[in-house]
Amino acid sequence: MTTNGEEPQIENLKLADPEEDVVNPWxxxxxxxxxxxxxxxxxxFGSSKLDQELIERWEKVTGKPAHHLLRRGMFFSHRDVHTILTNFEQGKSFYLYTGRGPSSESMHVGHLIPFIFTKWIQDIFNVPLVIQLTDDEKFLWKDLTVEEATRLAHQNAKDIIAIGFDVEKTFIFSDYTYMGQCPEFYRNISRIQKCVTFNQVKGIFGFGDSDVIGKIAFPAIQAAPSFSTSFPLIFGAAKVPCLIPCAIDQDPYFRMTRDVAPRLGFPKPALLHSTFIPALQGANTKMSASDNNTA
Structure with a gap:
């Protein structure tokens, strides 16, 4: 966080110092x-605390009681949620974006928290939702073939569908499939990649000289669904604001995205951050699908 309380600029984003808690996407x-x-x-991270005042405003805008995950502090931090609420009061809609990196056959309870909360938001606001399955990410980071990563994405999609999202307003896609179906998705990825230098992405995500180039290019792929024109069959050319419910370990992607968005003429995505479900061994780490002993 900067000394004046503002969100850090992209050149100042970096991983934790050694003595701090380690919280990053991996x-x-x-x-x-x-x-x-x-x-x-x-x-x-330079985010804002999701305090009682904002929860009460949420209830006033929606006319509904706050979800128990809000009341109990499971969602504790945000970026620009007040802007989403103000726009909604003015009759301006938004869309939801969340996702899953498929590294196992099925999802555990820690994965479900953002999805359960996202469903509630979709229900009370009656807005579209896009869900990204980052099978390409898991191929790059895990010991998986492309085919296995794709298969796991399909398996995880079944768990996500079972949560009960509005079938008329929900689009679930895998990167490997959608990249070939939608040129505008790839165009937005390229636009983002042109705005972020290697030095910047290395500082944000900690990439080293031995990391494959696919990892360095990937953050733009997770950023692109934050821009509504990545989904022309849903939004056309309209630039619709985006709200992203996610665990806070995913925030580095979207700090980068928020820095890039104004330069590309898009609204900054708003975020709602959840805490982690502790691993079975204790609170020192989170549940992980990659470690069967934690979940």
């Missing part, structure tokens, strides 16, 4: 038996 750990210090994480 690893979550804490030296404390109590787990991740979320108040410190809010300060480090």
């Amino acid at each position: 690893s979550v750990s804490s030296s404390s038996q109590e787990g991740v210090d979320y108040d410190k994480l809010i300060k480090r």
Whole structure:
């Protein structure tokens, strides 16, 4: 976080110092038996606390009681949710975007938290939802073939469908499939890639000289669904605001996205951050589908 409380610029984004909790898209750990210090994480990431005042405003705008995951602090941090609520009060809609990196046959309870909450948001606001399955990411990071990553994406899609999203307003896609179906999706990826240097992406995600180039290019792929023109069959050419419910370990992708968005003429995506479900061994780390002993 900057000294004046503003969101850090892309050139200042970086991974945790060694003495801090490790929270990034591929690893979550804490030296404390109590787990991740979320108040410190809010300060480090430059997000805003999801406080009682915002929850009460949410209830006023929707006319519905706050979800228990909000009331109990499972969602604890946000970026620009007040803007989404203001726009909604003015009759301007938005869409939801969340996702899953398919690294196992099925999803565990930790994965379900953002999806359960996302379904509730879709129900009370009656808005479209896009769900990205990053089979390409898991191929690049895990010991998987392209075919196996694709198969796991299909398996995970079944779990996601079972949550009960509105079938008329929900689009679930895998990167490997959609990339070949929608040129505008790839165009937005290229636009984002042109705005972010290797030095910047290395600072945000900690990539090293031995990392394959696919990893370096991937963050733009996760960023692109934040821009509504990536889905021309849903939104056409309209630039619709986006709200992303996700675990806070995914925030580095979207800090990068929020920095790029104004330069490309898009609204910054808003975010709602969830905490982690602790691993079975204790609060030092989160449940992980890649480690069968944690979930």
